[in-house]
Amino acid sequence: MSPVAGPDRRSRLRSATDDSHRRLDEIVDQAGFFDDRPSYASYLEATLRARQPLELTLTDSGAEALFEAWPDRRIVAALREDIADVTGTVPAADPIVIVSTMSPAQAIGSLYVLEGSALGGRQLALRAHAIGMSPAFGARHFAQQTATPKSWSTFLRVLEALPLDTAEEDACIAAAVAVFASFERAYSAVTMPPLRALRSLPSTSPRPLPTPSRPSPAS
Numbered sequence: 001m002s003p004v005a006g007p008d009r010r011s012r013l014r015s016a017t018d019d020s021h022r023r024l025d026e027i028v029d030q031a032g033f034f035d036d037r038p039s040y041a042s043y044l045e046a047t048l049r050a051r052q053p054l055e056l057t058l059t060d061s062g063a064e065a066l067f068e069a070w071p072d073r074r075i076v077a078a079l080r081e082d083i084a085d086v087t088g089t090v091p092a093a094d095p096i097v098i099v100s101t102m103s104p105a106q107a108i109g110s111l112y113v114l115e116g117s118a119l120g121g122r123q124l125a126l127r128a129h130a131i132g133m134s135p136a137f138g139a140r141h142f143a144q145q146t147a148t149p150k151s152w153s154t155f156l157r158v159l160e161a162l163p164l165d166t167a168e169e170d171a172c173i174a175a176a177v178a179v180f181a182s183f184e185r186a187y188s189a190v191t192m193p194p195l196r197a198l199r200s201l202p203s204t205s206p207r208p209l210p211t212p213s214r215p216s217p218a219s
């Protein structure tokens with residue numbers, strides 16, 4: 001099959017995932033993930049849940065051969081330290097079984113989403129700093145993501161240079177959409193109404209129930 005012509009691959013990926021990105025922005029905003037430390041801890045845990053299996057699968061799929069900087073772009077270790085900073089508890093390692101590896105087309109589409117998320121990371125880092133996080137406490141993963149601003153342009157060169165046929169191009173886009181969906185699932189799971197309602201209950205003891213009035217003795 002012939003290589004895909006037309007607009008560049010990054011533009012195709014961006015337009016295919018634009019709606020997903022907008023939905024994610026809304027979920028993160030509505031959840032109030034950056035309002036206080038408990039909410040931020042939920043954000044970190046949800047990010048870890050979405051990101052950990054992806055990083056492992058990408059590594060197993062040989063992402064480093066596609067994108068040389070990949071080993072330094074993995075943030076799961078920093079995320080785990082951030083969670084330990086904020087909650088005082090090191091998160092338990094999830095038992096993860098890699099059942100399949102990604103093709104180069106799927107890997108580059110997935111890397112597009114993970115690397116792109118570092119761009120928004122600059123804004124999110126500022127919001128984390130406002131609740132007391134820093135590159136040495138709770139916001140280590142943002143510091144790592146944003147430490148090398150040139151990484152995005154390097155990645156874009158790799159993204160555009162990979163030869164893909166039409167079917168592979170479709171697989172690349174489908175992978176990016178699927179990765180966005182896994183972040184959406186992870187963040188939505190934290191923000192479902194019942195959980196949000198429970199998190200916003202006052203931490204003090206509940207008000208005592210009113211004492212039921214005794215029926216007056218029959219006269």
Ligand code: HEM
Pocket residue numbers: 010014021024025026028029112113114115116117118119120121123124180183
């Ligand atoms: C509220 C949370 C988020 C905000 C405020 C945000 C913000 C941004 C901003 C401002 C950019 C453009 C930066 C630039 O062009 O210099 C961007 C790009 C991007 N973000 Fe996010 N982001 C958020 C969450 C995420 C998440 C969770 C993901 C994926 C897991 C993600 C994936 C992407 C991607 C792939 C791009 C690159 C789009 C392109 O090709 O231009 N973002 N984000």
